[in-house]
Amino acid sequence: MEWAEAVAVLGGTPDAWPELQARYGEPHRRYHTLAHAAAVVRDSAWLAEGLGETDRAIVAVAAWTHDVVYDANPGEDERASARWARDALDLADRHQDRVENLILATIKHDAPPEDALATALLDADLAILGAPKELYAAYARGVREEYAKYPDDVWREGRIAVLEGMLARRLYRSEAARARWASAAEANLTAELTHWRGRRPDHR
Template sequence: MSPMAMRFIALWSSSGGVDGEAVYADLARLYTEPTRHYHTLRHIHRCLNNLDSTHDAVPHPDTVELALWCHDVIYVPGAGDNEQRSIEWFRRWANGRIASDDRICEMILATRHTTAPTLTDDCFVVDIDLAVLGGERQCFCEDGARLRAERPDLDDRAYDAYERTVLSNFLARPRIYYTDLCHALWETRARDNLLWRLDRELPWNVRSV
């Protein structure tokens, strides 16, 4: 059993859930769908690493961690209901046994990134999900290429317009990261990365760094 599997099963069980091995098997199956390139277990692993590095500042780290595990479990490229369907997946497996299930669902919904979260736990979930924006330039580019690969339905021109809208909206915020800790860690580099990307047109790739 992999370290990630053991970590999830232990957390699921300690939170009140049952059938942890079956839950993880289904979760891993979904995160390894062939249409996925960015929204994979690799993304979740990085979210967990960032949670571990900010753990002491997070009010309810176990609840935040479960939300991070489940926030992209359902991902259909271009769909507008991925978060809601991820919530449904979580509720189906939790079956009312996890006391913090309502809060976990609220945090998953917050990863739509359409409204500003108000509770600290939600802010950490959202910030950690967006840590990619504040990564090293090479990593930022590689993740951009993975995100692009998930939208074969769009040609380069259409995807460029779509991505520009998304990234411009992040850049227009007073703060990309809501928590002071994540703001200090990633804000400056994230803004540099977004400005760099918006100054370029697709197709581009990691060799353009």
């Protein structure tokens, strides 16, 4: 669902779009750009297609705004994005609360299993993990560039921990997402994990 339509369904106006575009266009971003947000909107719409119009609009607005603040500060970025959505969109309170809570759910990528809106958003946000190898590689390079403030050894150990954590759990909440992305995601994550483990100074 496009920005103007989704916001209108929820009782707001699309006036925040220029600021949203500007934020996603910040020069330090490499992966978390407007293209990423648009991909999450597209994939979450597919996963939410059985929901009603209002619910689909809530998912769309959350997808458009979930990374509107991004400074490579996990947790703080999501909380700041949720605040931005609350301050900028002027939605009806019941819808605004839901959008904000969906954005906050992306901090730990967790929500009650029966939450269909969170399932659509969270699975779509991880769709890149199951992308073809070359697209996954571009994503991994982009995220590393966004975290350029960290030296290689710190990045390596942090990335290994993230990859191990993702491989240790079920990535996708819905059957549809698992069928579409899970196999490729496991292969991509495993290949990147092998790469970073091989870069350890004590690797044999």
